[in-house]
Amino acid sequence: MRVTQTPQRSPICVFCKYWMGDAEIEIKRYGVEFEKYAKGPCMRRRGGETSAWYSCKEYSPSPIAEK
DSSP states (O other): OOEEGGGGOOOGGGGGGTTTOOOOOOEEEEEEEEEETTTEEEEGGGTEEEEEOOTTTOOOOOOHOOO
């Protein structure tokens, strides 16, 4: 399922610099579109797998989210 979010307002894994998954990100005019249920390892959580939609307290914005 593809969803669109604004990185500056969404502290979720897909926009975190510690998440190493592939959510097939596409930058759109109105936000960033990605695959909501894509899974990937989180380097802050010792490689534990999380979904792109997961929100955690260890969030740190990636370069995409800082734009």
